[in-house]
Amino acid sequence: MTKHVRKGRERDERHALIIQSARELAEAEGWDAVTTRRLSQRIEYSQPVLYTHFRGKDEIVAAVALVGFGELVDRMKATITPKGATRKSLAALVATYVEYAEANPAVYDAMFALSTGLPFAQDETPKPMRTAFAVLREAVMPQNGEGDPDVYAEICWASLHGLVSLERSGRLPEHTHRQRMAALVDQFLAASAPTRPK
Amino acid sequence: MTKHVRKGRERDERHALIIQSARELAEAEGWDAVTTRRLSQRIEYSQPVLYTHFRGKDEIVAAVALVGFGELVDRMKATITPKGATRKSLAALVATYVEYAEANPAVYDAMFALSTGLPFAQDETPKPMRTAFAVLREAVMPQNGEGDPDVYAEICWASLHGLVSLERSGRLPEHTHRQRMAALVDQFLAASAPTRPK
DNA sequence: TAGAAAATCTAGCAGTGCTAGGAATTGGAG
DNA sequence: CTCCAATTCCTAGCACTGCTAGATTTTCTA
Numbered sequence: 001m002t003k004h005v006r007k008g009r010e011r012d013e014r015h016a017l018i019i020q021s022a023r024e025l026a027e028a029e030g031w032d033a034v035t036t037r038r039l040s041q042r043i044e045y046s047q048p049v050l051y052t053h054f055r056g057k058d059e060i061v062a063a064v065a066l067v068g069f070g071e072l073v074d075r076m077k078a079t080i081t082p083k084g085a086t087r088k089s090l091a092a093l094v095a096t097y098v099e100y101a102e103a104n105p106a107v108y109d110a111m112f113a114l115s116t117g118l119p120f121a122q123d124e125t126p127k128p129m130r131t132a133f134a135v136l137r138e139a140v141m142p143q144n145g146e147g148d149p150d151v152y153a154e155i156c157w158a159s160l161h162g163l164v165s166l167e168r169s170g171r172l173p174e175h176t177h178r179q180r181m182a183a184l185v186d187q188f189l190a191a192s193a194p195t196r197p198k
Numbered sequence: 199m200t201k202h203v204r205k206g207r208e209r210d211e212r213h214a215l216i217i218q219s220a221r222e223l224a225e226a227e228g229w230d231a232v233t234t235r236r237l238s239q240r241i242e243y244s245q246p247v248l249y250t251h252f253r254g255k256d257e258i259v260a261a262v263a264l265v266g267f268g269e270l271v272d273r274m275k276a277t278i279t280p281k282g283a284t285r286k287s288l289a290a291l292v293a294t295y296v297e298y299a300e301a302n303p304a305v306y307d308a309m310f311a312l313s314t315g316l317p318f319a320q321d322e323t324p325k326p327m328r329t330a331f332a333v334l335r336e337a338v339m340p341q342n343g344e345g346d347p348d349v350y351a352e353i354c355w356a357s358l359h360g361l362v363s364l365e366r367s368g369r370l371p372e373h374t375h376r377q378r379m380a381a382l383v384d385q386f387l388a389a390s391a392p393t394r395p396k
Numbered sequence: 397t398a399g400a401a402a403a404t405c406t407a408g409c410a411g412t413g414c415t416a417g418g419a420a421t422t423g424g425a426g
Numbered sequence: 427c428t429c430c431a432a433t434t435c436c437t438a439g440c441a442c443t444g445c446t447a448g449a450t451t452t453t454c455t456a
Binding site for chain 1: 353355358361363364369371378381382389
């Protein structure tokens with residue numbers, strides 16, 4: 001009877017192996033190189049085995065994306081300060097986010113550019129994605145800010161993602177990278193502070 | 199001898215027809231539907247004709263992207279105020295940008311998601327893209343802002359693109375769309391205003 | 397009008413994601 | 427230990443992709 005559980009565990013291990021292999025291959029040679037043939041060869045099984053674990057290639061990409069959201073959550077959590085965001089903590093968050101994207105470009109692509117079938121602000125949103133947004137909101141919230149915290153977190157996230165996205169496609173000059181990150185922190189701070197009457 | 203010029207003009211027309219057809223097909227059914235076969239069928243020529251105009255499919259996508267940059271430039275120009283950006287002009291810019299992306303999703307994808315071979319802040323950057331950045335910088339520059347205008351324009355652009363990108367992939371709730379745009383304007387204003395000593 | 401030059405098409409290659417059907421391995425009953 | 431069912435797995439193939447070599451048609455020139 002314990003055979004069943006062993007079988008199940010082996011299946012789970014293979015499941016994880018597929019995700020891990022896809023990730024490694026994508027980071028090494030780009031997602032174009034992640035074909036079902038090469039992937040199956042890498043896990044030392046034939047193609048159809050992949051389809052007993054995932055409905056299709058898109059689902060494998062989505063699985064890699066979810067792993068990425070989990071990792072990003074862990075890193076962002078470390079930048080949260082109990083009494084609300086400070087300049088220092090915001091700088092840490094921005095640096096953390098950008099560094100994760102730079103260090104894992106293929107995973108980041110899976111998370112944002114290739115995951116067509118991963119809706120977010122909806123009922124069917126996977127948990128790691130919900131958590132990611134919640135943690136980000138926690139990390140950017142100032143002590144006594146005005147306005148909707150959700151909306152504020154959303155535009156912070158958009159700014160971060162836009163920065164990463166444009167930099168990754170080589171559309172922003174590299175030599176001003178640090179200045180941009182600093183300016184973004186300033187922007188967050190300025191926007192989160194109570195607006196004074198003009 | 200005038201035959202040559204007529205020939206040349208006909209070729210130019212076909213060149214434009216290919217770009218236009220690719221764009222229409224992409225907007226109608228998505229870029230996945232834009233195969234060389236379907237495209238050639240649509241222009242009523244065989245596949246190899248496409249390759250006498252473009253080096254490959256990527257170059258066709260890039261051509262559509264450049265058209266998009268040109269259109270976006272025209273629209274953004276209309277939001278520039280001679281004496282520096284105001285809240286009103288910034289709101290117009292944000293609305294213009296977002297609306298263009300929403301109205302032409304496939305073109306926007308060609309501009310930012312699919313154009314792997316279109317470097318930007320570099321020597322070989324095509325003119326429409328340079329112009330687009332210059333116009334955006336003009337549109338967001340306040341009367342007497344501090345800091346590097348390039349850096350400021352870069353993070354504005356990043357924020358705009360990030361917003362569009364996340365909204366397009368269904369990762370931000372729709373019902374707060376307007377609030378986000380307003381918050382973004384506030385953020386731009388706050389960041390561009392002279393920083394007062396804390 | 398004959399022949400060279402240019403334009404265009406047919407047919408095919410190597411690769412993709414995905415799957416039906418048969419082969420091999422495994423598990424439990426006698 | 428043996429047999430047979432159930433599960434697991436692989437081979438082979440489909441329809442499609444971007445792209446191209448070589449034959450064919452059309453156009454222009456002498």
